[in-house]
Amino acid sequence: MTVAAITRSRAFPLALGLGSLLVAVLVVEALIRVGVINRFIVPLPSQIVMAFERVIVEEDIADRFRLTFFEALTAGAMITVVGVLLGLLLFRINILRQATETWVAAMASAPTVLMYPLFLVIFGRSAWTIIMMGFVAGLPPVILKTIEGLSATRRVLIDVGKSFKLTGPQLFIKVLFPAALPTIFVGVRLGLIFTLINVVGVEFLINFGGLGQLINDLAERYDLPGTYAAICFVILVSVCFFVFTEWIERWLRPVD
């Protein structure tokens, strides 16, 4: 096999990416061992790998994962129900849509997570503060994408529904909602990503809950390998979540 054939192969980019990552890790390990990088600031990558087992076993990661998952799921269910209903409301009442759509878009780009001290006062240092922060952060994309999806429903489908004399709710359930579902799910997916980011972030900030709190706890104990391992774990969880929701989105996307 020639070099050109190898570089053209499908597995090469993956191997190059993973190989480079491995080399970088080994270089960091070597630099720490020879003393170029201070091991009290950056722990040895091998120590981080070893810390994984300790973090999983001793820090009760299953329970923490369950709690974070529960908070994200509750907020996710809330953004889906409220977001779709509000999107439907704005779709049906055009003047309300024209008046508020830019506000919803502005809310999507606003730094709502900074309201967490306010939510702390209202809901106390509890899971509800985290859930509500996730809800507020994840709601705008669901509303916007619901409006977009419902507005993009092909006229012919609506006319077919009307020719069958479907009532308003029937037209929504049988025609509008199924046609808009792929776009709505794009919004739900974006909303879920924002929700997860905020849930873990607020857990870390208020030192309460699951995985976010774990990082804070380990950092406060100056358990550097544990902190790095926990960060890697959270990254892994969010990447898995991201890949899973992306897969569902692709599955729902209509075939052209």
Place this chain on the structure above:
Amino acid sequence: MAEAGRLNLPAAPTIRAEPVTVVRVGIIILILVLWEAIAQSGLLYRDVVPSLLAIGTALVKLLSTSDYYWHLSVTASEVGTGLAVGGLSGLLVGLVLGGNRMLSKSFEPYLYYLGPTPKIIFFPVMIMWFGVGPGSKVAMGAISCFFPIALSTAAGMRQIDRVLIRVGQSFRANAWQMATKIYLPAMRHPIINGVRLGLGVAIIGTLLAETKLSNRGVGFLIIQAYSLFDMPRMYAMLIVLFVVAIGANALVGRLGGLSTIRQR
């Protein structure tokens, strides 16, 4: 004739508000009335929902103290430095990945999947690396804005019209000339979009870091107001912060000529 001789006076100008504006004003008034009613009713704990007058007074007081502007300038400089560091490195990485298909396939998935992870979890690491001072906040801002700018630049690079690149090559432009005369002008729209996204997340990253561990900046003031249970002040600061963040976002778009690009 009678018709022709009739004096056609221009219709008196009537001020008629757009229905959408009326609805908007109505919604704002409704929210304010509801807010005041809740504040006066005492349904919630005292001061959790302060009266509009108290928030207005706090807002005026906040904006008339020089101390606030000093904290605002600290945050602005941290966000600005973070955006410069993260933005320039993101631009560089985006140019490299966008210009090379192999590198893009190898490394872009890492950026793509790391992009939506909650960046605040890196704060303990940033404290270790850069200390508890402004350095760690700048680093948080830089990490936050790096991903959207790098991904947006890489995507923009791939969308450049091949004709433009061939024109540059036919003029024997060197790498620097290609970058400044062809690539960057052609990628203006995605880069501005990336900077807008990056600015938003840099503000969030920096301010969250300030709320967690700092003795200066707007984030510190917000968490201080929370600790002192000075709710009107907290609301006032959040209002100013939202206006500044949304305004800065709009300003970047306007300075970058995003509206003119869209109109074409």
